[in-house]
Every structure is written in C-alpha cells, then in structure tokens.
Amino acid sequence: MEIQAHKLRELAQGLGIDAIGWADAAQIPVNITALQHRIAQMPPELGYVGRRIQERLNPSLVLPGVKTIVMAAISYFGNESGIEDMPDGAGFISRFAWSKDYHLTVLPKIQALAREIEVHFGAKTKSYVDTGPILEKAWAAACGLGFIGKNGLLITPEFGSFVFLGSILVDLEVDHPALPAVPSGCTNCVACQKACPTGALATPWCIDYERCLAHQTVTAKQKPPADLPLAGHLYGCDRCQDVCPFNRRLKNREYRQEFKPLPGLKYPELRTILSMDEQQFKDTFKDTPVIRRGREKVQMIARRLVEP
C-alpha cells in the first residue's frame, strides 16, 4: 500500500499543520563530511547530536523498513514585537518560549498525524519533535518545505522561520514525488549576520555554537564567557530571525490560540526574576520551556544582565 498524497495533506490540514512534505528516506540530505566536521565543533552540552550520529545518517536504525520521511512545519509567529521594544530593566525571552512548551503543543499534533497515517494506510511510524535522532532542518529542506538560511534555520516561503518542525518516519512510500526544492532566498542578504550581537554568524550557515546566545542561555551548563555580550537576552535569542526579510513580511499575523504569549513571559523584569524563590519560579514558568532551564541558571543569566 502507498500513502495517498492528497489524503496526507488533508489529514495534516485538519490537525492544524501549516506545511507538509515528504522525501525518500534513503536519500540522506546532508554532506556527511560537513556534518561530521560541524559535530566535532559542538560544545559538550550538544554532544547528544554526535552520540546518535549513526541513526541521524541512517533512519532505518530508528524505524526498520522506513521508506519515507514526512516533515511538518507549524508556525508560532504572531503580531508581537521582539527585543527592539523591550523596556529598560527587563530581559528577553525568545518567541518560542512565550507560550506552553512546544513539546506539549506541537508533538501531540505530529503524533496525531502519525496515528492517522497508521490507521488510514496500515503503516508503521515513528514521530518526533526536536528530541529524536533526526536532522530536522535538512529533511525539511529535502521535503520542499523551505531552504536553510545563512542564520542556519529552515525558512519557509509562506511562514518564514518561526516554525517548529516535526518528523514522521513511515514504512510506506507516497504515491506522488516530493515537492521540488525551494531555492535559497538569501542571495546577497547579510541581515542576520549583521544583527547577531556576538558574531556567531561570521561564517554564514555555520553558526558558532559557543558564541550563540541561544546556546549560552538555553543549553549551556557553564556561565557564558565574561567577554560575550548577552545583549539583553535572558532565555533564547531571535535576532537573526527578527531581521530576516522572510519574517519581517509576516507582520500583523494573528496568533494561534496555543502560541498566544502568556502574561509576563515576553519581557520579564530582571529584579523580579532575581527575587523569585523556587515556588514563584515554578508558578511563573510552569509548562513553558523556561522551566526546563531551572531557576539557578535563569537567575545566573539575569545577574549578568543586571551587573554586566
């Protein structure tokens, strides 16, 4: 049996998925030498990417008999300004963390689509959002959902880069070929490289992980290097996306209900963050990605922002 492309699209649309595509699971969409080179540059906290490299390069180790990788994109952008309007004394939380954790909102949609694929087509599936051994950006590009920009992110022509990606491995083929690749829209643009406050994008497409504030404020275990400017960022960073022309033209989009910013999450006051005890921290960030970072590390960054 094959998956009918039109039915797959219909199921995805019914679940609120913004874009869907698929690719032949046997055609690994990365240059293996480049990938290994990049993995060798990753800091220890991102070591998990390299540890499961065999699975990343061979999806049949994840789902035996896999024929197709289905990739989904869900936009989380809405009509709110970014760090440029942040008041004095506040710290910036990245857009992806203004609402309930995407592992709690996006993953259930991807799992629901996987279940529909199983029921309708008698397939076996395995699905992930973020945490699986899947090169999600590269597969999304291979599925024709968008191109990888100089900021290192998957950019869709319609929804820009503020999208979460989800992947479904399926042991069946689709009855239509993959969508054509989306040509790079970066051309001579260097807006993201210029906007990066730390120089982490000095080499386009190859983010300097140690200099990236997303890493330093979300995943790093140690204090950020003393000479690295934090530029107001408390948790995550959106600068290389906010300036991107593919996102700038999205202005005035209505938020989807599940991604509406929760009160107090966008520009929290640093003094308030620093005065929080464990219970107050939990009450404020409950169910959001910030809770995974833990109070001590968030306060460690807040302290740096208050006393640079």
Ligand code: B12
């Ligand atoms: C590890 C990780 C991180 C790390 C490293 C990021 C990175 N660039 O890989 C850190 C902590 C820094 C991070 C930050 C963020 N992340 Co992150 N992250 C991941 C994760 C778990 C794995 C990524 C991975 O495998 N990297 C492997 C390395 C080797 O990839 P790479 O650095 O891009 O290297 C490639 C390029 O250099 C490329 N390359 C080299 N030369 C050239 C030349 C050309 C022309 C091209 C096209 C490519 C190219 O080839 C290399 C090999 O493929 C994915 C989820 C997943 N399972 O995929 C989410 C994911 C990539 N993250 C995501 C998000 C939202 C973010 C943040 C925006 C969060 C935030 N606001 O703070 C930031 C963005 C920072 C940035 N500009 O990239 C989303 C991205 C959605 C999208 N539109 O692309 C993902 C897909 C999660 C999800 N399921 O939605 N992340």
Ligand code: SF4
């Ligand atoms: S997320 Fe911020 S620090 Fe990281 S590359 Fe983009 S602009 Fe630079």
Ligand code: SF4
């Ligand atoms: S800001 Fe410009 S160079 Fe950077 S990803 Fe967007 S289009 Fe490409």
